[in-house]
Each structure stands twice: as structure tokens, then as C-alpha cells.
Amino acid sequence: MLxxxxxxxxxxxxxxxxxxxxxMEGPLETGGHRDPxxxxxxxxxxxxxxxxxxxxxxxxxxxxVYVLCGGRExxxxxxxxxxxxxxxxxxxxxxxxHVLRKLEDVWTSPTTPPPAAHPPTQDPGRPQRVSSCIDVxxxxxxxxxxxxxxxxxxxxxxSCSPQVQSSSKTDAxxxxxxxxxGCGELSDSGSSGYWSCDRGYGSPAPSPPIPETxxxxxxxxxxxxxxxxxxxxxxxxxxxxxxxNSVKVSYRCLxxxxxxxxxxxxxxxxxxxxxxxxxxxxxxxxxxxxxDFYYTKxxxxxxxxxxxxxxxxxxxxxxxxxxxxxxxxxxxxxxxSGAPGAGADGDSVKEVxxxxxxxxxxxxxxxxxxxxxxxxQAPAPVHLVAPPLSASCCWTTPSSAPHPRHCAPVRVRSVSxxxxxxxxxxxxxxxxxxxxxxxRTLWTTRRVRGEAKKCRKVYGIEHRDQWCTACRWKKxxxxxxx
DNA sequence: GGTGCCGGGTT
DNA sequence: AACCCGGCACC
Numbered sequence: 001m002l003x004x005x006x007x008x009x010x011x012x013x014x015x016x017x018x019x020x021x022x023x024m025e026g027p028l029e030t031g032g033h034r035d036p037x038x039x040x041x042x043x044x045x046x047x048x049x050x051x052x053x054x055x056x057x058x059x060x061x062x063x064x065v066y067v068l069c070g071g072r073e074x075x076x077x078x079x080x081x082x083x084x085x086x087x088x089x090x091x092x093x094x095x096x097x098h099v100l101r102k103l104e105d106v107w108t109s110p111t112t113p114p115p116a117a118h119p120p121t122q123d124p125g126r127p128q129r130v131s132s133c134i135d136v137x138x139x140x141x142x143x144x145x146x147x148x149x150x151x152x153x154x155x156x157x158x159s160c161s162p163q164v165q166s167s168s169k170t171d172a173x174x175x176x177x178x179x180x181x182g183c184g185e186l187s188d189s190g191s192s193g194y195w196s197c198d199r200g201y202g203s204p205a206p207s208p209p210i211p212e213t214x215x216x217x218x219x220x221x222x223x224x225x226x227x228x229x230x231x232x233x234x235x236x237x238x239x240x241x242x243x244x245n246s247v248k249v250s251y252r253c254l255x256x257x258x259x260x261x262x263x264x265x266x267x268x269x270x271x272x273x274x275x276x277x278x279x280x281x282x283x284x285x286x287x288x289x290x291x292d293f294y295y296t297k298x299x300x301x302x303x304x305x306x307x308x309x310x311x312x313x314x315x316x317x318x319x320x321x322x323x324x325x326x327x328x329x330x331x332x333x334x335x336x337s338g339a340p341g342a343g344a345d346g347d348s349v350k351e352v353x354x355x356x357x358x359x360x361x362x363x364x365x366x367x368x369x370x371x372x373x374x375x376x377q378a379p380a381p382v383h384l385v386a387p388p389l390s391a392s393c394c395w396t397t398p399s400s401a402p403h404p405r406h407c408a409p410v411r412v413r414s415v416s417x418x419x420x421x422x423x424x425x426x427x428x429x430x431x432x433x434x435x436x437x438x439x440r441t442l443w444t445t446r447r448v449r450g451e452a453k454k455c456r457k458v459y460g461i462e463h464r465d466q467w468c469t470a471c472r473w474k475k476x477x478x479x480x481x482x
Numbered sequence: 483g484g485t486g487c488c489g490g491g492t493t
Numbered sequence: 494a495a496c497c498c499g500g501c502a503c504c
Contacts, residue, residue, distance in 0.1 A: 454486065473496060476487055 059088055059106070066107040067092070067099060073107070252296050452480040 059065065059081040066073050067090055076090035079098070086103045251268035253260040255276045262268040454477045455467035464472060468479035 456485070469495085471486085474487060474498070 059103075064108070065090060066109065067101045067105060254296055452477075454480055 059078040061078055061080060063078040064075060065078055065088070066075050068074075074092045074094050076092040076099070078088055079091050080089040081087075081103075082089070088101050088103055088106050090099050090101055090106070091097070092099055250261050250263045251265060253262075253268060253271055253276075255272065258276070260268070260271055262271060455471035458480070459466040468477060470476055470478040
């Protein structure tokens with residue numbers, strides 16, 4: 001539901017609606033620097049015999065065209081028209097040479113080409129270019145209406161989900177050809193919309209970097225998760241195209257001694273699921289998202305802010321290395337998971353934890369960050385370092401950066417978490433679960449009653465307002481620590 | 483019974 | 494997160 005509601009704003013549709021979109025506004029072209037109303041296109045007429053737009057533009061072998069060669073316009077004959085690259089192989093009759101020209105640089109009428117390489121507009125007297133730009137204003141009102149409808153349909157489909165794009169990425173090459181070869185009409189492939197056709201006008205509307213996408217997907221043919229990249233492109237309409245190119249997102253498997261890198265979430269999840277977690281139906285059914293814990297998202301070319309686990313090359317900035325086991329609730333479920341009622345409430349943490357403990361990387365050496373439930377109960381997050389210390393994994397809570405610190409003499413409760421860890425990992429075959437958790441007496445060492453005077457004794461019950469907050473709340477005294 | 487404080491509920 | 498309180502263990 002979120003994507004639907006948000007996508008409206010951030011999707012290309014939203015961007016197109018919010019900006020001047022030649023596609024949508026094209027038929028209503030305000031004129032401006034372009035032709036005044038009524039005088040459209042070149043003198044040959046908008047739909048004249050030589051009018052060539054991108055969709056209708058197929059240059060046949062033998063067709064006479066004009067290109068710029070050595071600063072002069074030369075006539076040539078089309079030998080081949082490569083729609084994918086949008087290049088035309090031309091044989092220049094006057095010079096007897098073969099040249100390769102972009103479709104944009106080919107004219108079909110013998111006029112002097114403009115001095116500028118690619119001016120944004122076409123003057124009425126200019127030669128008819130086989131341009132990649134749309135000539136929407138020159139269309140008939142009927143086709144305009146039709147195009148508006150179709151464009152709306154296409155944009156609607158575009159705005160649905162990035163997955164739509166990714167699912168149709170197999171059409172990337174052909175879609176590119178379609179886009180390159182014709183924007184005036186909509187092909188049945190549909191989703192390759194108008195919005196790529198405004199490139200010539202430098203519109204702020206987002207145009208997907210098709211070539212990059214192609215090369216990217218070709219570079220990683222085994223990846224089916226182009227969704228992230230596409231999502232980035234689709235959602236980041238303000239960012240220049242460079243940015244998409246400069247920050248490459250990849251995903252690294254954090255399973256010990258693996259470190260496999262994939263460029264898609266789907267791919268890395270599949271890798272983790274199949275190679276590390278196994279494919280049991282139980283996994284599929286109940287712990288489908290467990291793979292999330294074993295990969296890290298990597299933005300390359302960005303300064304490193306977090307140190308990944310040792311053994312993993314450090315290039316990541318956002319690390320989703322999350323342990324969702326009991327450390328998130330160290331003082332309750334972590335210690336007293338066998339307490340009455342502990343197994344009853346089926347929150348997600350408890351649902352995941354047994355499986356995690358079963359399938360978690362059985363790395364010898366393990367830093368476990370323990371957070372106290374209340375800030376006044378423990379001085380700070382404490383890492384319990386469980387021997388042996390050839391640590392290779394660092395499990396933290398999602399929101400906190402690792403703060404390596406040796407195990408300080410902390411309160412008994414916190415230590416018991418480490419003891420629990422030791423107990424669990426000394427018997428690795430035993431899965432941790434609420435039903436099989438050890439007897440409470442093993443784990444719950446009630447806090448030793450402090451010998452120091454507490455607020456109640458110092459100030460008395462009548463001066464309760466002078467107590468520390470913890471004492472007022474019947475918590476462990478914060479002021480007079482033992 | 484008084485005290486300390488854990489665990490959990492409420493706001 | 495702050496606040497509150499039932500209840501348990503210890504003295």
C-alpha cells in the first residue's frame with residue numbers, strides 16, 4: 001500500500017506530471033521559442049512525405065540521405081540501419097566512403113545542416129532530420145487524443161511498481177530499440193514509454209539510462225534483481241543520471257567464509273537461502289525473510305562508515321547485518337525465555353529466534369552486543385565476547401553501530417546473557433526455542449541486592465520526590481550504585 | 483514486613 | 494521513553 005501511495009509522488013508519473021513534460025504537454029506545446037501556433041514543423045508539412053519521426057523511421061537500404069561529412073553536407077545511400085544502436089551505415093556517393101552515423105545526424109532532405117551539433121529545437125527552415133526527438137506538435141488532433149490516452153495508460157502502468165519494470169527488463173534491448181525507433185506511436189510493448197523520448201530536449205523528466213541498464217544487466221546475467229537499481233532510478237527523479245551510475249549497489253553475503261557478491265537483493269537472498277539456509281519447506285513457510293540477516297548492502301564509491309565483519313572486505317556503508325535473536329530483548333526473552341508465558345506471545349522476534357540460532361553462522365568467536373532494556377539499568381551497551389576470540393562476526397542491533405568493548409563487570413543479569421550464549425553454543429545441536437529453553441533457575445540470577453543505601457533509605461518515603469527516577473519507578477537504583 | 487527491583491503494562 | 498505497579502526475592 002505504501003508503494004502505491006508514495007509512488008504516485010515519486011514515480012516517473014509524478015515527476016512527469018509535476019514537470020514540463022514534452023510527452024504530455026507536447027500536443028499543447030505553448031510555442032515559446034518554438035513555432036508559433038498554426039505554423040508547425042518544417043515547410044514540408046507536419047505529415048508530409050518526408051516527415052520522419054522516430055517510430056516511423058526506418059531507413060531502407062538504398063535510401064538517399066544526407067549527412068554532415070567534413071563540415072559539409074554529403075549525400076549518401078543507406079546501407080544498413082541498425083535499430084538497436086540507432087546507427088545508420090551510409091555510403092557516401094560523392095566521396096566513395098562508408099560512414100557510420102547516428103540516426104539523429106542523418107537527413108533525408110538536401111539542405112544545409114545546422115551549425116550547432118544538436119540544437120534543442122528545430123527551426124522551420126531546417127532540414128528534416130531523422131531525429132530521435134518526438135515531433136508531437138505536428139500530430140493531428142485525433143492522434144494527439146489517442147496518444148494522450150495511451151500515454152496515460154502507459155504512465156499508469158509505469159507508476160504501478162518498479163517490479164513491472166524489472167519484470168520487463170528482458171525487453172531492455174528490444175525496448176531500447178523500440179524507443180529509439182519510434183516514440184510517435186506506442187508499441188504493444190507498452191511500458192517503454194514516452195518518457196525516454198524527451199532526451200533531445202533535455203527535459204527534467206527522468207529518462208532511464210537504458211544503455212547503462214543494459215550493460216549492467218549484461219554484466220550480471222545471473223541476477224534477476226534489477227529491481228533495486230530500477231527502483232533507484234525510478235524513485236530518484238531529482239538525482240542526475242550520473243548518480244545512478246556512480247553509486248553501484250551490490251549485496252554481499254555475510255555468511256562466514258562466503259562473501260559472495262551479488263548485485264541484487266533477490267540474488268543474494270536466493271544465494272543465502274539455497275546455499276546456507278537450505279531449502280526446507282519450513283524455511284520457506286515460516287522464515288522466508290531470514291536471508292535478510294545474512295547479507296549486507298554495499299554502496300560502492302562511498303566512504304565507509306561501518307566496518308564489516310572481519311574477513312569481509314570493507315567497502316560497505318549501509319550494513320544490514322542484523323541479529324534478530326534475543327539480544328534485541330536481552331533482559332527479558334534473552335534471559336528468561338523459559339519464564340511462564342514467554343513462549344506464549346508469538347511476536348516476530350521469538351518466531352525467528354529459534355531458527356536463527358539454529359542456522360546462524362556458527363562462527364567460533366562472537367561479539368554480542370547487549371543492550372539494557374532501560375537506560376538506567378546498565379551504563380551502556382555491552383559487548384559480551386564469548387571465547388574463543390577468533391571473532392569473525394559482529395551481531396548488533398540494527399540501529400547501533402558496533403562499540404567494541406571488553407566484557408566489563410556488569411550486572412549479573414547482563415552476564416547471564418553471555419552465559420546463555422555459551423550454553424547455547426556449547427551444545428549447538430540444541431535449537432533455542434521457548435519450549436526448549438533451559439530452566440529458569442539456570443539463567444535468572446536475580447540481581448544481588450545492593451548493599452549501598454538506596455534512595456528510599458536515604459531520603460525516606462516522605463521525600464519520595466528526591467529519589468532517583470529509578471527508585472521512584474521501583475527500578476534498580478540509579479543514584480547509589482553498588 | 484520492609485526493601486530492592488524485575489517484568490510488564492500504560493500513556 | 495517515561496511512568497507506574499504487581500509481584501517476587503532477599504533481609
